[in-house]
Amino acid sequence: MPLMPVLSLEPVLVFGCSRLGSALTPLDRQASIALVRRAYDLGVRHFDTASIYGQGDSERLLGAALEPDRAKVSLASKAGQLLTPKQAALAHLKPLVRWLAARRGGLRQRVAQTRAQGVPRCFQPDFIERSLRESLARLRTDHLDIFYLHSPSPEVLGDAALFTRLAALQRQGLFLKLGVSCDDLQLAQLAAAHAAIEVVQYEFDGSAAAADVMQALTREGKSGLVRGFSRLVGQAWEGTSHAWPQKLRAPAFSGLVMGTTSITHLEQNVAAFRSVLNMGRDV
Numbered sequence: 001m002p003l004m005p006v007l008s009l010e011p012v013l014v015f016g017c018s019r020l021g022s023a024l025t026p027l028d029r030q031a032s033i034a035l036v037r038r039a040y041d042l043g044v045r046h047f048d049t050a051s052i053y054g055q056g057d058s059e060r061l062l063g064a065a066l067e068p069d070r071a072k073v074s075l076a077s078k079a080g081q082l083l084t085p086k087q088a089a090l091a092h093l094k095p096l097v098r099w100l101a102a103r104r105g106g107l108r109q110r111v112a113q114t115r116a117q118g119v120p121r122c123f124q125p126d127f128i129e130r131s132l133r134e135s136l137a138r139l140r141t142d143h144l145d146i147f148y149l150h151s152p153s154p155e156v157l158g159d160a161a162l163f164t165r166l167a168a169l170q171r172q173g174l175f176l177k178l179g180v181s182c183d184d185l186q187l188a189q190l191a192a193a194h195a196a197i198e199v200v201q202y203e204f205d206g207s208a209a210a211a212d213v214m215q216a217l218t219r220e221g222k223s224g225l226v227r228g229f230s231r232l233v234g235q236a237w238e239g240t241s242h243a244w245p246q247k248l249r250a251p252a253f254s255g256l257v258m259g260t261t262s263i264t265h266l267e268q269n270v271a272a273f274r275s276v277l278n279m280g281r282d283v
Contacts, residue, residue, distance in 0.1 A: 021054025147175035
């Protein structure tokens with residue numbers, strides 16, 4: 001079973017599925033599954049989603065697309081965020097909303113504004129366990145390769161009851177590695193120093209602070225996955241930099257998250273990623 005490497009020799013490409021199943025994504029079920037299957041055919045073996053993405057449809061689509069090849073892929077999901085009543089209602093009207101949004105720019109903008117307002121969070125142990133088990137059902141699997149806390153506050157990382165429950169769930173085999181998906185670098189630093197956290201996902205903005213997080217993960221023997229595909233890969237592929245930025249070249253750098261809803265863009269992104277990997281081998 002392909003696991004996310006710790007202190008990997010070279011990073012992997014992770015297909016981020018935050019837009020899969022979204023009301024604003026112009027893909028029906030068949031097209032969404034075809035997109036995931038194309039990623040698989042191109043050699044992508046790591047897929048990242050969350051309980052809240054597409055009101056759960058992201059996980060459902062991934063599960064349907066990858067069930068025949070589950071033993072050959074790494075699945076990661078996240079828990080800790082909730083749908084607002086308005087967002088929950090939107091889920092039941094998604095086909096209609098998608099159809100209207102494609103034809104009426106004003107509606108598309110209102111849906112985007114509703115989503116941008118953010119979502120409530122809950123990291124109570126019972127909720128996190130229930131969310132994990134529901135994710136497993138939607139993904140049609142008995143375990144996750146990585147289970148992330150989804151943008152928790154720093155205080156959540158100090159919740160002993162939560163981490164006691166997480167340790168028990170991990171011992172049961174419901175997930176292999178525990179991670180934190182971070183919205184800011186302060187949280188990423190705290191997660192890197194947390195004894196129970198094995199994987200940290202965060203936005204790599206090229207700053208010294210972002211590089212410090214990766215160095216901290218390296219010192220702790222942990223894995224770092226970063227968002228920022230277009231910036232990190234695009235510049236290198238276009239010849240404006242050489243392979244990975246120097247600040248990112250650390251043993252903990254294990255993967256780069258890429259998201260798209262276009263097969264053409266997917267193919268271009270995979271080609272770009274491989275090109276940068278090859279350049280990196282020559283550096």
